Amino acid sequence: MLASVTGKGVCLCTILWILDTKGVFSLKNVTLSIEPSVVQYRNTSKLRCTYDLEGDALYTVKWYRGSLEFYRYTPSEKERDKRKQAFPFKGVTIDVDRSDSTQVTLNDIDFVVSGEFCCEVTTEDSHIHALNNCKSMVVVQLPEHPPEISVRGEPFDYGDILRANCSSYRSRPPADLTLILNGITVNQTEPLALRKLRPTDYSDLQLELKLSDLHFQEGQLNLQCVAQVSSVYHETVGLELQSVRHPVPEKVSAPNTASAASTASSQTIPLRLFCFTMLCFNAESVIKILIKTIPASCVTYYTVVATPVCDYTDIRINSLDKFYALIVVINLINIKMPHNDNPK
Template sequence: MLWGFVYAFLLLFLRNEVLCLNDVVLEMDPAIVDKGGTSKLRCSYDLQGAPLYTVKWYRGNHEFYRYTPKEHPSTKTFTLPGVNVDLQQSNEHQVVLQDVGFNLSGKFSCEVTTDAPLFSTKTVSKEMLVVVLPSDSPNIITDKSFYDIGDVLRANCSSPPSRPAATLTFILNNIVVCAKCNTIKTPVADLFSVDLSLDLPLFESHFHGGLLTLKCVSRIGDLYQQDSQITFSNARDPVPAKVTANNHSTANGTRNIRFLMLLIYLACVF
């Protein structure tokens, strides 16, 4: 009899526990933030009629904001380097962060707890990424203004500082040609500039109608993509062998006709 009562109580307790707190969701607007920008973190939840005890916000394992409706004041902040909370726009459902820095890239969490008699806690997390995108498209420099078959195409592509660092790719006449590419990433303050160099021997297959089009693509994941290109319109194809042979035969034919006319003239004179 006693075990039956305990079992029924546990079922009731667990049922109320499940119903007390549902659908806890964390949203970031935006989740990818420009350095120095603002992001709104919103935590929505369904208390199922239970009273709210507290909502806590964390960056990693460090709490930086708390909302407790039964306390006065109801909001409390905790010092964390780089975290600047807009108190006027923050409440039990959201936290607004201002002047976001690189150190805030990482995991943010919202922890919701219901009040007595049935305490229930749920935590949800989401990643934030703080970025600086390149200020301009990549720049290409080559060692020559035109190229022939057998030449070595030497080129350099550079991308303005960014964070994360950009990935550069050389494309020649729509074909990726980075088998012998060398990438150098250079720190610039808190950012990274990237240089990509290319040394490519040119064969007949590289030329399309006498043209070479070299493109450099700068990419940062799905966040950014820009490209620059140079077309060498005076790149020269070799003269076909049959053209040379035809010109040589024509010259020989002209000399033979002139010699025959000279013989005829001398015969008439003498």
């Protein structure tokens, strides 16, 4: 009896050894990686499949999205079109030139491609053996702009109600929002599965909080809004709120000396004049034009003074015609008149 049992044991071990030498258990370590696994809409992702053949011959590598095979590599095929085969796959373009026995490149990826991907490796010897590995891909659309914060009721003090709103632009999936006050989370959106939103939508988060001394940090209130989409988008905006406990000093500006001088003397008269003369700048002709243009109260002054005291800026002289008539454009003239506190 013992010899019989021993004989059976020797037979079983022999069978296992023979199977092992035939390579049935040689293929191992089949691993799929997706780079990136979270893909922006209409972008590219590369799927890599690594494996250890342990000396066996590679028969095929097949790639699946769910149960749909979309790419196959068969090294025994001599023709390129048969060695690399791409099958119809809605929502993606397969880059065959950048695909081989260990990787496949997907371009122009649409939202419908989100899901589980698998690679299946098959070896060929006296037996055929296959192993596969699967990973998930998510296709997202990111917000075009950072989130925005709006606040009502400033300035704030102990006991006041802080009403704030944070909103994020349209994305897919809608962004998760978090409001943080002085480093402490005070509100955040519900998990996406609990929110009744469209696949692509705006996100909005409101806050109504009664403030206490615990919310102030050295009299300051700093509110932040964090928007996050999966692992590929993380944007933070901050706002320093006006606080009674931390007043902002009033801005002190230097006096405007030019304005003061203008106010001090009401007899400085800015005039815009267009002087047309046949001479290159005859003072007497200009004076005559000024007398007709300026207020009547100034006429006596210009009658007495031979040449007016003027500041001329940006004077342009252009030839008009064959008579060499000149246009003198005086853009700004400040006529400074004598100031007499005791008129007679």
